[in-house]
Amino acid sequence: MNYQKVYGITGPVSVAGPTAPENKLNDALIQELKKEGSFETEAETAKRVEILKILQELAQNFVYQVSKKKNMSDGMAKDAGGKIFTFGSYKLGVHGPGSDIDTLVVVPKHIMREDFFTVFDSLLRERPELDEIAPVPDAFVPVIKIKFSGISIDLLCARLDVAQVPITLTLSDKNLLRNLDEKDLRALNGTRVTDEILELVPKTSVFRIALRAIKIWANRRGIYGNVFGFPGGVAWAMLVARICQLYPNACSAVILNRFFKIYSEWKWPQPVVLKPIEDGPLQVRVWNPKIYAQDRSHRMPVITPAYPSMCATHNISDSTKKVILSEFERGIKVTNDIFSNKQSWNNLFEKHDFFHKYKFYLTVAVTTKGDDEQHLKWTGLVESKLRLLVLKLEALAGINIAHPFFALFGTTYCYDNENDVQNILENYGSHKTENKLQNLIKITDDNKEDESLKEKAKMYLTTMYIGLDVNVENKKEKVDIHIPCAEYFNLCRNFNEEFQDNNIFSLIIRYVKLYDLPSEVYDEGERRPIKKKTSKRTKENDGDAGSKRPKSDARSADTASTKAIGQTAAA
Ligand SMILES: Nc1ncnc2c1ncn2[C@@H]1O[C@H](COP(=O)(O)OP(=O)(O)OP(=O)(O)O)[C@@H](O)[C@H]1O
Ligand SMILES: [Mg+2]
Numbered sequence: 018m019n020y021q022k023v024y025g026i027t028g029p030v031s032v033a034g035p036t037a038p039e040n041k042l043n044d045a046l047i048q049e050l051k052k053e054g055s056f057e058t059e060a061e062t063a064k065r066v067e068i069l070k071i072l073q074e075l076a077q078n079f080v081y082q083v084s085k086k087k088n089m090s091d092g093m094a095k096d097a098g099g100k101i102f103t104f105g106s107y108k109l110g111v112h113g114p115g116s117d118i119d120t121l122v123v124v125p126k127h128i129m130r131e132d133f134f135t136v137f138d139s140l141l142r143e144r145p146e147l148d149e150i151a152p153v154p155d156a157f158v159p160v161i162k163i164k165f166s167g168i169s170i171d172l173l174c175a176r177l178d179v180a181q182v183p184i185t186l187t188l189s190d191k192n193l194l195r196n197l198d199e200k201d202l203r204a205l206n207g208t209r210v211t212d213e214i215l216e217l218v219p220k221t222s223v224f225r226i227a228l229r230a231i232k233i234w235a236n237r238r239g240i241y242g243n244v245f246g247f248p249g250g251v252a253w254a255m256l257v258a259r260i261c262q263l264y265p266n267a268c269s270a271v272i273l274n275r276f277f278k279i280y281s282e283w284k285w286p287q288p289v290v291l292k293p294i295e296d297g298p299l300q301v302r303v304w305n306p307k308i309y310a311q312d313r314s315h316r317m318p319v320i321t322p323a324y325p326s327m328c329a330t331h332n333i334s335d336s337t338k339k340v341i342l343s344e345f346e347r348g349i350k351v352t353n354d355i356f357s358n359k360q361s362w363n364n365l366f367e368k369h370d371f372f373h374k375y376k377f378y379l380t381v382a383v384t385t386k387g388d389d390e391q392h393l394k395w396t397g398l399v400e401s402k403l404r405l406l407v408l409k410l411e412a413l414a415g416i417n418i419a420h421p422f423f424a425l426f427g428t429t430y431c432y433d434n435e436n437d438v439q440n441i442l443e444n445y446g447s448h449k450t451e452n453k454l455q456n457l458i459k460i461t462d463d464n465k466e467d468e469s470l471k472e473k474a475k476m477y478l479t480t481m482y483i484g485l486d487v488n489v490e491n492k493k494e495k496v497d498i499h500i501p502c503a504e505y506f507n508l509c510r511n512f513n514e515e516f517q518d519n520n521i522f523s524l525i526i527r528y529v530k531l532y533d534l535p536s537e538v539y540d541e542g543e544r545r546p547i548k549k550k551t552s553k554r555t556k557e558n559d560g561d562a563g564s565k566r567p568k569s570d571a572r573s574a575d576t577a578s579t580k581a582i583g584q585t586a587a588a
């Protein structure tokens with residue numbers, strides 16, 4: 018009898034293998050991924066393997082040294098072990114040339130997290146391959162970020178309640194989670210989830226190619242990243258994995274088409290799960306909408322398979338859900354066309370049209386007169402709360418969609434005096450006024466090492482955008498966005514005392530019309546939208562649907578207003 022293992026919580030939809038034309042399209046897909054730069058070279062792969070070998074040795078040396086310090090015998094100190102695991106895109110096998118290696122160092126119970134940030138830190142610093150090191154011991158998940166032989170590595174540490182961590186240890190047993198603190202549990206979670214996902218897909222190679230394609234597609238279409246309310250890397254991986262379970266013998270090209278079809282028709286908020294949700298030995302919450310109201314509020318739940326199961330997409334809002342669903346619809350159309358040879362894979366990966374699409378936008382500009390570290394913290398806070406502004410906006414009657422753009426725009430200006438500062442605060446962020454800043458020195462890759470600029474005072478700016486789909490049917494009713502903006506402004510400002518210093522930190526929320534969007538949002542050579550003029554006087558402009566963005570454009574496109582809503586001193 019033919020026995021095929023069943024993956025997932027239901028049987029497959031189809032066990033058919035690929036046809037010859039499907040295989041051909043699959044080859045074309047792999048070629049396109051190569052063109053897109055999705056794969057690294059064999060030499061680069063070998064370098065990563067070499068680095069991981071060194072890190073494994075360092076981990077054992079680390080455990081050995083700390084054990085010896087605690088008066089263990091040489092034999093016991095050696096047997097205490099220490100093992101590294103990887104997670105993230107590298108472990109999933111979908112990393113690109115620029116990806117980091119997410120690495121977890123697992124140690125026995127007599128090794129403390131402090132030891133990781135002192136002893137292991139020093140061992141790293143002794144290595145000639147170390148290019149950069151940035152320990153972040155106070156993070157939600159404490160991490161040492163390094164660059165090692167030119168490759169970025171995130172190093173986490175987890176301490177288990179065991180005397181020894183042998184090289185044969187795996188992390189699948191949930192009893193290993195007993196007696197651990199929250200930080201250790203969080204550190205272990207990434208590896209446990211990635212390991213399980215790989216266990217739960219029928220054919221890893223099919224899954225990997227399909228996931229590479231989905232990652233490129235989601236990035237190009239601007240729907241990648243947990244912070245702004247889109248699925249992140251792990252959520253996209255689980256979404257692809259579930260389709261692989263439903264079509265265990267299909268090739269990646271077919272998986273992609275079914276991916277878009279199935280998730281367009283999915284009965285959200287029914288959750289996407291890869292295996293039955295398990296109970297376990299800890300006093301922690303496992304995702305359960307029957308018990309927890311918060312879990313019932315998840316709009317497109319995608320649940321992690323490893324105990325304790327959590328929702329990886331809790332940040333999705335009504336607006337981002339609509340955006341994601343419309344991209345699924347587009348995905349169906351394009352992949353159907355690919356299967357009938359009317360379009361090709363590069364069409365699937367075409368760039369989003371976010372900055373051409375909405376009539377109105379909110380720009381949220383975060384500025385810091387200080388150092389880059391202060392700016393990073395301030396931006397991190399404002400960014401992490403942006404989805405709350407989205408929730409407030411989409412709750413307003415006249416707003417159909419408040420669509421947060423998935424990436425940030427950053428600029429740094431040098432300034433000499435308060436006039437310069439005022440100039441930046443008033444004129445940055447609108448096409449109409451940005452030419453007033455052209456005499457200020459902007460920090461670029463070319464000049465950032467200049468000694469003369471290092472001494473200068475700097476103003477850091479990072480901007481986020483929200484596209485607004487406003488219901489214009491009832492024109493009498495004005496949509497008042499001031500209240501949500503003011504609430505968001507106050508929330509950020511009052512988060513802690515440090516950020517209340519409005520001489521250093523400011524937050525400017527502006528309402529900007531499409532034609533006033535600043536040049537920074539368009540790629541060089543990309544046509545910016547230009548208002549079609551219909552009056553006789555300006556007839557010469559008729560038919561000019563757009564103009565290419567010049568390197569420095571001082572022209573004003575039209576006279577539409579740009580209003581500042583939350584100003585620096587508005588708190
Ligand atoms: N700020 C964070 N807080 C908590 N966990 C995080 C954070 N950033 C990343 N992670 C964890 O680390 C994993 C890997 O993140 P990372 O940013 O390296 O993305 P990736 O999927 O590996 O893609 P890339 O190829 O860009 O590295 C995530 O899946 C998540 O589990
Ligand atoms: Mg990574």
Ligand SMILES: [Mg+2]
Nearest residue numbers: 105117119171
């Ligand atoms: Mg990482």
